[in-house]
Amino acid sequence: MRLADLGERGLLAELERLGLVTGIEHDAAQLAGGVVVTQDALVEGVHFRLDWTSWRDLGYKAAAVNLSDLAASAAEPEALIVSLGLRPDTEVARVRELYEGLAEAGVPVRGGDLTTAERVYLSVTAIGRSQRVPGRAGARPGDRVVVTGPLGASAAGYRCLQDGVESPLAAAHLRPPLRLVEGRRLGAVASALLDISDGLAADAGRIAERSGCRLVLELERVPVAAGVAEVAERAGVSVWELAAGFGEDYELLATVPEAVEGCIEIGRCEAGEGAVLLLGGQPVALRGHEHFR
Amino acid sequence: MRLADLGERGLLAELERLGLVTGIEHDAAQLAGGVVVTQDALVEGVHFRLDWTSWRDLGYKAAAVNLSDLAASAAEPEALIVSLGLRPDTEVARVRELYEGLAEAGVPVRGGDLTTAERVYLSVTAIGRSQRVPGRAGARPGDRVVVTGPLGASAAGYRCLQDGVESPLAAAHLRPPLRLVEGRRLGAVASALLDISDGLAADAGRIAERSGCRLVLELERVPVAAGVAEVAERAGVSVWELAAGFGEDYELLATVPEAVEGCIEIGRCEAGEGAVLLLGGQPVALRGHEHFR
Numbered sequence: 001m002r003l004a005d006l007g008e009r010g011l012l013a014e015l016e017r018l019g020l021v022t023g024i025e026h027d028a029a030q031l032a033g034g035v036v037v038t039q040d041a042l043v044e045g046v047h048f049r050l051d052w053t054s055w056r057d058l059g060y061k062a063a064a065v066n067l068s069d070l071a072a073s074a075a076e077p078e079a080l081i082v083s084l085g086l087r088p089d090t091e092v093a094r095v096r097e098l099y100e101g102l103a104e105a106g107v108p109v110r111g112g113d114l115t116t117a118e119r120v121y122l123s124v125t126a127i128g129r130s131q132r133v134p135g136r137a138g139a140r141p142g143d144r145v146v147v148t149g150p151l152g153a154s155a156a157g158y159r160c161l162q163d164g165v166e167s168p169l170a171a172a173h174l175r176p177p178l179r180l181v182e183g184r185r186l187g188a189v190a191s192a193l194l195d196i197s198d199g200l201a202a203d204a205g206r207i208a209e210r211s212g213c214r215l216v217l218e219l220e221r222v223p224v225a226a227g228v229a230e231v232a233e234r235a236g237v238s239v240w241e242l243a244a245g246f247g248e249d250y251e252l253l254a255t256v257p258e259a260v261e262g263c264i265e266i267g268r269c270e271a272g273e274g275a276v277l278l279l280g281g282q283p284v285a286l287r288g289h290e291h292f293r
Numbered sequence: 294m295r296l297a298d299l300g301e302r303g304l305l306a307e308l309e310r311l312g313l314v315t316g317i318e319h320d321a322a323q324l325a326g327g328v329v330v331t332q333d334a335l336v337e338g339v340h341f342r343l344d345w346t347s348w349r350d351l352g353y354k355a356a357a358v359n360l361s362d363l364a365a366s367a368a369e370p371e372a373l374i375v376s377l378g379l380r381p382d383t384e385v386a387r388v389r390e391l392y393e394g395l396a397e398a399g400v401p402v403r404g405g406d407l408t409t410a411e412r413v414y415l416s417v418t419a420i421g422r423s424q425r426v427p428g429r430a431g432a433r434p435g436d437r438v439v440v441t442g443p444l445g446a447s448a449a450g451y452r453c454l455q456d457g458v459e460s461p462l463a464a465a466h467l468r469p470p471l472r473l474v475e476g477r478r479l480g481a482v483a484s485a486l487l488d489i490s491d492g493l494a495a496d497a498g499r500i501a502e503r504s505g506c507r508l509v510l511e512l513e514r515v516p517v518a519a520g521v522a523e524v525a526e527r528a529g530v531s532v533w534e535l536a537a538g539f540g541e542d543y544e545l546l547a548t549v550p551e552a553v554e555g556c557i558e559i560g561r562c563e564a565g566e567g568a569v570l571l572l573g574g575q576p577v578a579l580r581g582h583e584h585f586r
Contacts, residue, residue: 002383003381005385015389020402026404033328039332040406041334043378043408046410079322079324081330082314086296087296092298092304095304096307096311099311103313109313109314109315110314110315111316112332115339119412121334121336125418127322127330
């Protein structure tokens with residue numbers, strides 16, 4: 001059997017069943033003393049294109065996607081470690097811009113290594129400490145489902161980059177939000193908490209699956225970023241495909257027993273299973289991103 | 294200016310000068326509470342070839358090179374985090390073998406992520422705790438220079454793989470030693486400690502540079518792994534090129550005020566600068582590995 005047949009989630013389930021890995025689908029590994037660690041790699045041609053992104057934005061994004069996992073762990077970040085693969089003919093000024101972009105995320109780079117590589121890659125580890133990591137398994141019927149900000153800007157920005165259309169939305173794709181303060185606020189009260197990296201539909205499904213309950217979301221209540229509707233119309237896709245199906249929003253999604261200031265309520269937990277997205281009271285189907293399929 | 298002109302060490306110096314990174318050439322980042330974290334990436338075609346290595350050996354090596362950095366930090370390992378890039382047509386059985394190889398290193402995989410990639414890559418973060426990290430800056434004139442085991446097997450094994458010659462030395466290249474116990478023993482007493490990844494000559498030079506003293510090593514006292522001399526002769530190179538110039542030995546190199554049980558003394562620290570390798574009392578020149586040049 002090949003990965004394309006099994007898919008990312010099937011592979012994870014198989015590796016977990018064999019006891020070869022634990023916690024691989026969590027936002028961050030939790031260690032003794034409240035230490036949380038997360039790691040993501042960005043590979044040229046897979047996660048970014050150097051004709052779409054500046055080196056500075058690339059550095060910022062590599063830091064931000066990892067810090068988003070710390071935010072989803074309600075952690076205070078302490079350090080980044082950065083491994084970098086570069087072609088020898090790369091201009092030194094570009095590498096400097098990349099590290100300047102990393103620094104703009106506000107967390108010091110405290111180690112790493114440099115390697116010759118044909119394709120540029122960055123692997124970033126972010127380390128922090130958390131008082132309480134809500135995780136994904138604690139949502140209960142009756143909880144409210146909340147998000148920390150508008151969705152869809154990253155997906156719409158990606159479309160604009162793809163179509164060569166200039167738009168301020170491109171910046172939203174290249175410079176995701178940092179919800180560290182909101183993460184720590186939610187960490188104190190949330191029954192489940194994650195960052196939306198694979199799309200609202202897929203990530204709500206993850207909380208439902210791990211918690212053993214159903215998340216019912218009313219799409220009319222989901223905040224959509226400015227300009228997303230226009231991009232959807234031009235592309236001939238539903239606005240919800242961009243705002244709930246694409247991912248890379250890096251807003252936080254949480255279930256909470258009571259309303260939380262600054263968060264937008266978009267639905268409820270019920271007994272049952274799966275994530276149900278309602279539009280005008282009717283369920284709609286949206287698929288998130290899954291690797292290998 | 295391009296990376297090829299500046300070289301890895303020149304780039305590091307420039308990034309440190311600008312305050313954009315600290316500690317990037319250390320074996321591991323040190324955080325509050327004795328937490329040490331290290332990260333290394335292995336990229337297909339750069340660090341490994343799938344026609345030379347089995348997936349199991351690849352997993353083991355990815356774990357081992359990171360655990361070696363923890364050994365050099367005198368740390369007790371706690372967890373690995375593994376990010377993996379794979380082609381969708383990869384057989385699931387190969388991925389399972391890779392995780393089995395990671396598990397053989399004895400430290401649990403506690404998180405990570407999976408990504409589609411054209412070239413296989415593994416990025417591994419290793420996390421541990423250390424009572425005392427000697428670092429590279431503490432060597433003093435009068436200290437002894439010691440290593441934890443024989444050198445050159447990895448270099449000789451690499452040559453054998455390159456030349457298509459079957460040899461038990463190939464295993465030494467694919468399965469580096471784990472010196473975690475020795476690392477903690479040295480951590481209590483060493484004035485400087487690192488793992489030999491870029492070759493004895495280059496890594497001794499790093500201790501000398503950071504400590505502001507001279508390391509004088511007598512090559513006759515350096516233990517050379519069995520079979521290395523034969524490979525050197527066949528390849529028409531000096532045995533010292535393999536044992537002190539190539540790297541990837543992953544034995545520990547330390548400076549200590551007194552002899553340490555189980556370690557082999559190969560030289561002394563003196564006032565002065567740089568690493569001097571003596572053969573029959575005469576200095577010899579050997580270069581280690583440096584990226585981008």
